Amino acid sequence: MADKNLSESLSGNSAGILPFVIDAGPGRKAAIRGRLAKMDHVVNTILGRHNYPQVMGKLAAESVVLASCLASTMSYDGIFTLQAKGDGAIKTLLADVTTDGAVRAYMGYDEHQDIDADDGGMGAPAPMMQLMGTGHLAFTVDQGKKGRYQGIVPIEAQSITDVALRYFRDSEQIDTALMLAADYHDGSWRATGLLLQRIPETGGNHDDVLPMSDTEEDIWHTACTLMSTLERTEMLDHTIPVETLVHRLFHELSARPLPWRPLRDQCRCSSTRAEQIIASLTDEEKIDLADENNKLVMSCEFCKSEWVWDAVPNA
Ligand SMILES: [Zn+2]
Structure with missing residues (x-):
């Protein structure tokens, strides 16, 4: 356990992502990539500038965490954008993250529209479908001159977690597990996310994803089972360092933490x-x-x- 990472993730002013990998066995390449995002400080600063109703702020917080987790899986420099459009009280939801860690977010909503949505309590998922109505969620990777890629999924599940999971299942066909937790508590926001993704092994034709070996299949299912033991209150407990959380969950799979990646609240306007x-x-x-x-x-x-x-x- 790196002391620097530990102290950074413990200090209230840092936000970032702890990437980790789970190997398919001794000496074999990684089978699963993991991301534990602890975003309290960034989310608190971003949401502090806006006066969103709490249940909406929760959705914005979850979006920031999700965008940050996904941005950190990009293999080239660029900007990752999460954008949702809907016909409910929230019309637009935007969060973007650069590969060097600048995060910003914004939500456009109708102040006069009644919000008949409950935030579900501590760490419970924000009711995305109720807040946004009919619409879609889009993920865009913009690598400047190297190109731009966009994936879109309709908002046809209650939470942004479930909408995103459908996207990975139906469009990307990448085994993905995701947990997001955000809450406004004692005057400040807390927001944490955990993402697991099976690293696709590509065949000769690079579009062909090879089936998982039995061992990899077992490891994936074990990792998902272990992840399901995680409590939302545990995710939002800022006294638990990120490395401790990863170790607690995945030590039997010998999860290996990689260097902590700090994230900061920074706009790109000038x-x-x-x-x-x-x-x-x-x-x-x-x-x-x-x-x-x-x-x-x-x-x-x-x-x-x-x-x-x-x-x-x-x-
Ligand atoms: Zn700006």
């Missing part, structure tokens, strides 16, 4: 980009968009940064 947008407008457009005080106001939905210009300088 005043330079805002300036460029304003600079591209004609004087007429600026006057049209200006408020009654002749000011042009631009703000970032994610981090609430605001920029203000005179629509007509020296007017």
Whole structure:
């Protein structure tokens, strides 16, 4: 157990992911990849900027954790985006994470629509379908010039965990187990996620996923059974270091922790980009968009940064 990891994950100000692997046997390559995300600090800062009703905040928190877990499985540099659209009280849900650990999130909702949804209590999953209605959840991997990949799944399960699991089962055909827990407790948010994925062994044709050997099949089922013993209260207990949690759950499978990956609350908007947008407008457009005080106001939905210009300088 690395002391640095232990102290980082114990200090309340750190958030991040502990990746780990479970091998298929001595000297054999890894059969399962695991991610334990402890996101209390990041989620607390992000949600602190917005005034979402608690049950909605819980869904946003779960989304941030899920996006962070999935982003950490990308093998190239890029941006991972989780986006959901619906026709319920929440219209848009967005969380994106860069490979170097910058996380941001935002939710667009109708303040006037009644929310007839209960948050289910400590750590219980947020009722995604109730909050978002009919819609879809999309995962996008953007690797810049190297390309962009998107997968979409309809919101046809109660929780974001179940919607995501359907996606992995039906579209990616990757055995996946996922647990998300978030809660607002004593004035702050806590959010934890655990993801297990069978590492696909590809055949000669790289689209062919080979069937698992009996040993791998056994290991996968054992790992899932062990994971199902995890309590949500245990996930949200910030006095339990992440390594201890992984060790407690998977020591009989000799899970190997990898270096801790810190995550931080950081938006990708910039005043330079805002300036460029304003600079591209004609004087007429600026006057049209200006408020009654002749000011042009631009703000970032994610981090609430605001920029203000005179629509007509020296007017
Ligand atoms: Zn921003």
